[in-house]
Amino acid sequence: MTTTETTGTAPAAQPDGTPLLHASGVIMRFGGLTAVRNVDLTVNSGEIVGLIGPNGAGKTTFFNCLTGLYVPTEGSVSYRGTVLPPKPHLVTKAGIARTFQNIRLFANMTVLENVLVGRHTRTREGLLSALIRGPRYHKAEARSRARAMELLEFTGLAGKADHLARNLPYGEQRKLEIARALASEPGLLLLDEPTAGMNPQETRATEELVFAIRDQGIAVLVIEHDMRFIFNLCDRVAVLVQGQKLIEGTSDVVQSDDRVIAAYLGEPIATTEGDAGTDAGTDGATDAETDTDPDGGSAAGEQENDR
Numbered sequence: 634m635t636t637t638e639t640t641g642t643a644p645a646a647q648p649d650g651t652p653l654l655h656a657s658g659v660i661m662r663f664g665g666l667t668a669v670r671n672v673d674l675t676v677n678s679g680e681i682v683g684l685i686g687p688n689g690a691g692k693t694t695f696f697n698c699l700t701g702l703y704v705p706t707e708g709s710v711s712y713r714g715t716v717l718p719p720k721p722h723l724v725t726k727a728g729i730a731r732t733f734q735n736i737r738l739f740a741n742m743t744v745l746e747n748v749l750v751g752r753h754t755r756t757r758e759g760l761l762s763a764l765i766r767g768p769r770y771h772k773a774e775a776r777s778r779a780r781a782m783e784l785l786e787f788t789g790l791a792g793k794a795d796h797l798a799r800n801l802p803y804g805e806q807r808k809l810e811i812a813r814a815l816a817s818e819p820g821l822l823l824l825d826e827p828t829a830g831m832n833p834q835e836t837r838a839t840e841e842l843v844f845a846i847r848d849q850g851i852a853v854l855v856i857e858h859d860m861r862f863i864f865n866l867c868d869r870v871a872v873l874v875q876g877q878k879l880i881e882g883t884s885d886v887v888q889s890d891d892r893v894i895a896a897y898l899g900e901p902i903a904t905t906e907g908d909a910g911t912d913a914g915t916d917g918a919t920d921a922e923t924d925t926d927p928d929g930g931s932a933a934g935e936q937e938n939d940r
């Protein structure tokens with residue numbers, strides 16, 4: 634990936650309409666609090682879908698229901714027509730990878746090693762093979778390293794393969810999280826606030842990266858508070874307010890909907906290139922309130938927090 638500026642328009646790849654992810658009637662209650670209320674959502678192959686809403690609207694909780702971190706109180710989640718078991722490793726194995734709002738890297742491992750960890754669901758070598766370290770093991774390891782290096786090239790991190798993850802600047806740590814997620818060879822990538830804490834140039838580069846991921850045939854579902862990013866990027870946007878889906882549609886439809894403007898946006902968002910780089914897309918209620926540390930402090934270790 635390069636960090637060239639985008640034009641603000643989607644590249645050639647188009648959704649082909651085959652349903653990949655289908656969430657049906659998802660409800661998530663925490664005691665007396667209903668964080669997600671009967672939400673349906675479909676992501677088709679080739680699509681980039683956005684999930685937006687005010688702080689506390691239930692977006693991350695919904696992601697956690699999709700990826701097996703939470704067992705929904707009601708409802709089901711299926712991927713390629715098969716209901717997913719609510720177990721994160723089985724969800725990953727089925728073909729869904731994700732990143733987290735709070736960066737979760739192995740801080741004291743190298744960039745390359747972090748990506749290699751992401752490949753474990755796709756390697757067949759068992760414990761015995763790892764202990765014996767025969768030719769089959771070495772071949773498999775060489776393949777994994779080659780693929781991991783490809784992904785580091787793709788995300789622009791190849792030159793830092795041997796650096797410790799904790800020494801990367803914040804924006805590159807977020808890229809590394811994406812590279813690690815891609816290492817599981819997903820058909821669908823879930824990104825939770827991928828540009829939180831980034832400067833405008835890093836945000837632009839992330840936009841390019843997401844388009845490139847989609848062009849590799851991987852569908853993307855993204856939570857983000859930067860409305861310009863969302864409306865430039867997404868084929869479809871769903872809006873959650875107080876756990877409920879308020880509306881779902883194209884960027885044009887969503888950003889001109891009176892209820893969305895009243896509940897969330899405040900005013901319509903300009904998505905033209907000329908406006909890029911300003912922070913008008915994150916004003917008022919749309920300001921990202923992340924738990925991440927833009928100085929990279931959040932990479933101090935793999936976090937247990939499941940948000």
Ligand SMILES: Nc1ncnc2c1ncn2[C@@H]1O[C@H](COP(=O)(O)OP(=O)(O)OP(=O)(O)O)[C@@H](O)[C@H]1O
Nearest residue numbers: 663666668686687688689690691692693694695922
């Ligand atoms: N594990 C939990 N236990 C109890 N309540 C929770 C838990 N996780 C989330 N909540 C509550 O569910 C609601 C939705 O939170 P969630 O983090 O999903 O919102 P969000 O839309 O992702 O917000 P933000 O944009 O601030 O990240 C909030 O009221 C939150 O406090």
